[in-house]
Amino acid sequence: MSAVEAGVVAAVTSASVVREVVAGLPAYDPGADPDAVAACSGTAHVIKLSNNESPFGCSPLATEAVRRRLDSSVSRYPDPTGRRLAEAIGERLAVPAERIVLGNGSENILELLCQAVLDPGDLVTTQAPGFSLHEIFPRMVGARVEKVPVTAAFGFDPSAWRDALAAGPKLIFLANPCNPTGAILSIGELEHLVAETPQSALLVLDEAYCEFARPDPSYPDGLAVLREQHRPWIVLRTFSKAYGLAGVRVGYGVASDDALVEALDRVRAPYNVNQLAQDAAVAALGDHAHLAETVRRTGVEIVRVADRLREAGFRVAPSSANFVFIDTGHRSDWVAQELHRLGIVVKAWREPGYETFIRASLSLPEDNDFFVRCLMRICAEGEQ
Numbered sequence: 001m002s003a004v005e006a007g008v009v010a011a012v013t014s015a016s017v018v019r020e021v022v023a024g025l026p027a028y029d030p031g032a033d034p035d036a037v038a039a040c041s042g043t044a045h046v047i048k049l050s051n052n053e054s055p056f057g058c059s060p061l062a063t064e065a066v067r068r069r070l071d072s073s074v075s076r077y078p079d080p081t082g083r084r085l086a087e088a089i090g091e092r093l094a095v096p097a098e099r100i101v102l103g104n105g106s107e108n109i110l111e112l113l114c115q116a117v118l119d120p121g122d123l124v125t126t127q128a129p130g131f132s133l134h135e136i137f138p139r140m141v142g143a144r145v146e147k148v149p150v151t152a153a154f155g156f157d158p159s160a161w162r163d164a165l166a167a168g169p170k171l172i173f174l175a176n177p178c179n180p181t182g183a184i185l186s187i188g189e190l191e192h193l194v195a196e197t198p199q200s201a202l203l204v205l206d207e208a209y210c211e212f213a214r215p216d217p218s219y220p221d222g223l224a225v226l227r228e229q230h231r232p233w234i235v236l237r238t239f240s241k242a243y244g245l246a247g248v249r250v251g252y253g254v255a256s257d258d259a260l261v262e263a264l265d266r267v268r269a270p271y272n273v274n275q276l277a278q279d280a281a282v283a284a285l286g287d288h289a290h291l292a293e294t295v296r297r298t299g300v301e302i303v304r305v306a307d308r309l310r311e312a313g314f315r316v317a318p319s320s321a322n323f324v325f326i327d328t329g330h331r332s333d334w335v336a337q338e339l340h341r342l343g344i345v346v347k348a349w350r351e352p353g354y355e356t357f358i359r360a361s362l363s364l365p366e367d368n369d370f371f372v373r374c375l376m377r378i379c380a381e382g383e384q
């Protein structure tokens with residue numbers, strides 16, 4: 001028997017070496033484990049609506065590119081500069097490849113930005129409800145986070161933002177479309193935000209869902225707006241959503257100037273984007289038809305599903321993305337739990353003021369219909 005087991009000395013755990021800000025961080029909630037939901041529901045067909053993934057998969061050209069790489073040279077480290085992918089993106093967007101930053105998902109770039117830009121105590125402004133990593137990563141480096149509430153209609157609140165920006169943030173994280181609401185900032189609202197943002201701050205426009213919103217004529221091209229600005233900014237995009245490549249992890253940023261790219265290069269791991277992901281992204285970028293079809297089918301479903309939910313009496317945020325944010329009128333954790341029993345995984349929202357909301361990604365039509373039917377039944381019966 002050891003001395004610890006005998007109760008002679010107290011065990012020292014690693015908690016004593018963990019930084020205080022890390023101990024106090026909220027945990028990222030990836031949603032319930034589909035295997036656990038399969039076990040609790042007894043169904044093999046789990047409908048995963050928790051991570052805003054594409055039900056239409058990725059381009060077959062991307063699959064082929066990964067296969068080719070697996071057959072040839074995975075014994076080599078990836079290209080640390082991601083040159084081919086950066087050039088392909090740069091050409092598509094008419095920006096120099098040197099201004100493209102690549103990440104292991106765009107979340108990697110969110111983290112790198114915090115490491116490169118923020119000192120402990122700096123202020124970060126973001127929106128509520130919002131994407132949790134817009135809060136977690138700044139707090140990880142000891143920054144303070146102020147969240148600007150959306151309006152009652154889930155929209156951008158110009159006067160609340162004016163006040164928040166006047167407080168002098170060092171960095172602004174804003175998603176357009178917004179996650180979890182799916183609502184968009186119009187061109188006027190984006191220009192207002194840009195005009196009010198102090199020149200000393202870095203404006204981060206997170207466009208993870210931009211491909212879905214583009215067909216909406218009121219959705220602004222963030223890059224077109226920001227490239228006219230002589231101030232620090234970065235536009236973030238990802239291959240995880242409309243391109244259907246969430247599993248391989250690749251996202252990118254278009255930066256305002258060389259100094260920001262150099263700073264991010266200094267803090268990033270040299271091989272942060274693996275070669276399979278780089279190859280898949282180059283191939284996916286070239287498959288216009290696959291992207292167009294994904295966006296078209298998502299656009300049909302978002303209207304259909306949101307209409308059905310509204311007809312059933314639910315309040316649903318106006319979404320231009322691939323998910324819906326629904327006020328269920330019941331505790332979100334309870335609703336999510338009941339859906340799990342039926343083999344459906346959604347994200348229960350827990351931010352103050354939104355504890356009765358769930359966020360559900362769109363899937364294939366028959367799965368979306370099953371979800372809507374289940375939600376209606378659960379909410380009609382209510383919590384006993």
Ligand SMILES: Cc1ncc(COP(=O)(O)O)c(C=O)c1O
Nearest residue numbers: 105106107175179208238240251
């Ligand atoms: C608004 C927003 N930004 C960034 C991300 C990160 O995406 P990824 O790291 O897969 O590129 C997500 C993922 O859900 C998101 O919703």
